[in-house]
Amino acid sequence: MSRVIVLTxxxxxxxxxxxxxxxGMHLASKNYRVCLLDMDIGLNNLDVVMNMEDRVVYSMLDVIENRCRLKEALIQDDCYPLLYLLSSGGLNRNLTITLAQIKSVVAELGRMFDYVLIDCPAGIDAGFKRAVSCADEAIVVTTPHLSSIRDADKVITILSSYDIMSKRFVINRARGDLIKDKVMFDVYDIGKSLGIEFGGVIPEDDNVITNTSEKIKNHKIALNRAFDILTNNIITGEKKLFDCTYKYRGLFGSIKKLLRKSV
Ligand SMILES: Nc1ncnc2c1ncn2[C@@H]1O[C@H](COP(=O)(O)OP(=O)(O)OP(=O)(O)O)[C@@H](O)[C@H]1O
Ligand SMILES: [Mg+2]
Structure with a gap:
């Protein structure tokens, strides 16, 4: 059975x-059929992050408005043949499509893929409602900063009024050195305050910009190890934690911390 997960x-x-x-890349690397669905209509950039922007011909809007078939709008990843993107399309006009039409596209994707990952727009307006209404599960992404945690908390409350079976949070851009110095909130404390299932911790890492499907298997990059743990947690329901403070323990760790501060 397909899992439809919104990231909000x-x-x-x-x-x-x-x-x-x-x-999505990590799930596909483990041989799951994955569709990334960009629901950030108008401000879509999942195609850019996936390096697929030059290949977008049709979008979800074209499918709904019968300009193409769903299969024609899906873009296959160069590295993982089981990974596809459905772009949302730019928005140059009033959006007249209905939620039922979007749900029918998601239902069709659900028959074709093991995982449908919905990239939700920011905020809690119409775009959020559309994206969340199509999903069975939610991953709430937050950074370890107070404003982001507060918004995540509000979103978690709002999600209770939707048919979302499972909610997990992911802490992104965690800085091990700052957590160790107690400048940044500890991941356990954030977890306690959000009160939903733990999904994963992703460190702050510049590799994120250049990471591609080919590179994600490189486990020398901490970012990839963290995403691997997150992916396994999502697949199995485990709650393992990537420890982003490991580099900053002991004498060498303290030196690394000082070096990072001086950058
Ligand atoms: N773990 C990370 N380490 C370093 N940079 C990161 C990390 N995660 C995201 N970024 C950077 O943060 C910026 C925002 O990321 P992204 O576009 O994924 O956020 P978003 O929540 O989708 O934004 P929006 O709400 O506008 O859709 C990007 O420049 C991205 O490269
Ligand atoms: Mg985005």
């Missing part, structure tokens, strides 16, 4: 699109 946050810019893309 409330606050903008916390990493929903990044987490959607990387989770």
């Amino acid at each position: 946050s409330g606050k903008g810019g916390v990493g929903k699109t990044t987490v959607t893309a990387n989770l």
Whole structure:
């Protein structure tokens, strides 16, 4: 049975699109059929993060408005043949499509894929409602900053009024050095305050910008290890934690911390 998971946050810019893309690549690397569905209509950029922007011909809007068939709008990843993107399309006009039409596209995707990952727009307006209404599960992405955690908390409350069977949170952009110095909230404390299931911790890492399907298997990159743990948690329901403070323990760790501060 297909799992339809929406990645949402409330606050903008916390990493929903990044987490959607990387989770999708990791799931596909484990031989699951995955569709990434961009529901950030008008401000879509999942195609850019996936390096597929030059290949987008049709979007979800074209499917709904009968300009193409669903299969024609799906873009296959170059590295993982089981990974596809359905772009939402730019928005140059009033959106007249209905929720029922979007749900019917998602239902069709559900028959074709093991996982449908929906990249939700920021905020809690119409776009959020559309994206969340189509999903059975939610991943709430937050950074370890108070404003982001507060918005995540509000979104979790709002999600209770939708048919979402399971809710998990992911802490993105965690800085091990700052957590160790107690400058940044500890991941356990954030978990306690949000009160939903733990999904994963993703470190702050510049590799995120250049990470591609080919590179995600490189486990020397901490980011990839963290996404691997998150992916296994999603698949199996485990709640393993990526420890982003490991580099900053002991004497060498303290030196690394000082070096990072001086950058
Ligand atoms: N773990 C990370 N380490 C470093 N940079 C990151 C990380 N995650 C995301 N970023 C960067 O943060 C920026 C915002 O990420 P992203 O677009 O995924 O957020 P978003 O929640 O989808 O934003 P929006 O609400 O606008 O859709 C991007 O420049 C991205 O490269
Ligand atoms: Mg986004």
